[in-house]
Each structure stands twice: as C-alpha cells, then as structure tokens.
Amino acid sequence: MTQFSRIDSDSEVPKYKQVEELIISDIEAGIFKHGQRIPSINETSEELLLSRDTVEKAYVNLKKKGVLLAVRGKGYYVNKTTVSRKLKIALIFNKLSNYKRSLYSSFVNTIGAKGSVDVFIYNFDIAEFENIINNNLTNYDYFVILPHFRNEHANVSQVIKTIPKEKVLIIDKNLDELKNYPVVYQEYDKDILNALGEAIDLLKKYKKLNLVFPKNEYYSQFISRGFTIFSQIHNFNCQIFDSLEHKDIKQNEAYILISDNDLFELLKFIKPKNWIAGKDIGILSYNESPVKELLSDGISTISTNHNQIGQLAAEMILSQNFRRIKSPFDFIRRNSL
Incomplete structure (x- = not known):
C-alpha cells in the first residue's frame, strides 16, 4: 500500500472493506509474499489517513478469513497468497413461484463465478424472516431481500436495519421507511394503471372489466387500487372478486387474473363451452411466463421483467454501484384479449 488515494472517500463501500481489498490486491500482485510481515x-x-479502528477491523476480518496470521508482539503476516474472493449472497424470498425462479436464474447467471447464492424462503411470515436474518448476520456479504408479508403492518424496516446497510439490497417492493436503501422496485398501482392504458383498445370490446384478486395470496393491495383508478378514469363497468367462481364467468366480459391458478381454472371452464379467448371472453394474466405464450393461442399479460430485476440487482453488487431503480412494466399483446 503506497498511496492514500487508493481509498475512495465517496464510495458506498465501507473503508474497512476497501482496506481489505487493497491488502488482497497487493498479496495477489506479489507485493506481499507468503510469510511476509505487512505494515502494522x-x-x-x-499512510491511508484512516482511523486505527477502521484498519484494525480490516486486519481482523482478513485474519478470520485465513488471509493473515497474527503473531503476538510482532504483527500480521501473510498466511496465504491465493485468496478466494467469491461473494456470499443470501437471496431472501417470500415464496417460490415461476417468476421468482426467473428472477433467481437471472441473478445467479449474472453473478456467475464471482459469488455463491443461497436462497431462503420465509413464507410471508415476519417472525420467520427475522429468524433468517438473525441466524445469518455474519454469514453473508450481501442480503438481497424481497419484502412481502402476511401482516402489512409488520415492522419489516426495523428487522432489515439490523443488517449493516452496505450489505442490503431490496428488490421488487419499495419500502417508504428505507428510502435511502438501494432497491430495484415496482410501483404496483402506477404499473397496472399504465399497462392497462396500453391495452385500452382491446378492453373496450367488453361489457365489463373484472379483476380476480385473491387476498389470501398476499399480493400488493396497490394492484387493486391501480385497477380501480383505471376503471374510474375510463368509465369501465368493473368488479373485483376475491376468488373465481364459475357463476361469475360470463361471455363478453374481460378478466384480469392475478393468480395463475385462476387463469388455469378459467381456461378449463371455457373449453367445453367452445368460447374463444379474445372474442367471446377477454383474458389478461398478471406476471409473464414462457408457458403463457403457448396457452390458448397466446395469453396476453401485464408484467414486470423479472429477468431484468435479477440482472440489475446482480450488476449493482458486482459494480458496487448501488442506487434506486424502477423496473419496467409492460403489456404483452397476444390473442386472449
């Protein structure tokens, strides 16, 4: 280490981590060799114009990783010259689903060999989420968190704040209490409002617009809010159902289906009636997946790009360029509407 300019005071990366990286870089470059004493x-x-506590934290961490060896009364010595710098990342989901798998695959593929990723599922439960965090605080370099909970008033932000801020990246949902945290987020009400606007020429074919919004699956309430605002603005006759009942499925009406289970149920219902999606009944599904392009000659969808969310999150970690990004949300026009 020869110049203090190698520490970036404006970086969001903590200074102790920058010191660790400097030492590892110097070891890999051969400046410090195996068994050699490094500067105290x-x-x-x-030399780096840093506090003693900051540097000591870096040295202690490198000792824990086996990179340095501490000799009482003499100082720190290089213990190994081949240093594994693979990041350890915890990816914390509320549940497993097709779009979570897409997000996971994109995230892992973008991280590549530079990190190892473990997945945790908390099943919408704040207590389980808190256990996952408490049991792994020191085990990971980064925590990538998708925060959706059964109890909308759960004190999620307080749990997340127990993690050092520089280790946290939030995805999918923006939390008002964590406005200064990096995030790749959706705006559920504005997203559905804008996406339905792109489909308005098709929706106007139908006498009524129905949203099937299963409350027991803990989707964001802002989805139904956006649907209601859209219907009011454009004078649609509309209704929101908690579940899809056969008696509620009617010809010449359009159905926006949040759950894939409701989508499949609707397709099963119309098949024996020989109703044609896009003509006798309108079908619009929430969250894109490859199978929807093939179902019933193509199911129209409104969806964020889950692959892009995963990619953007991984790129933030790799580049250390942490920021707040709005994920795209699009209407995909197919034959079912």
Missing part, C-alpha cells in the same frame, strides 16, 4: 495497523492508518 498504525503504519497503515497513517
């Missing part, structure tokens, strides 16, 4: 904590703090 005091020497490094003076």
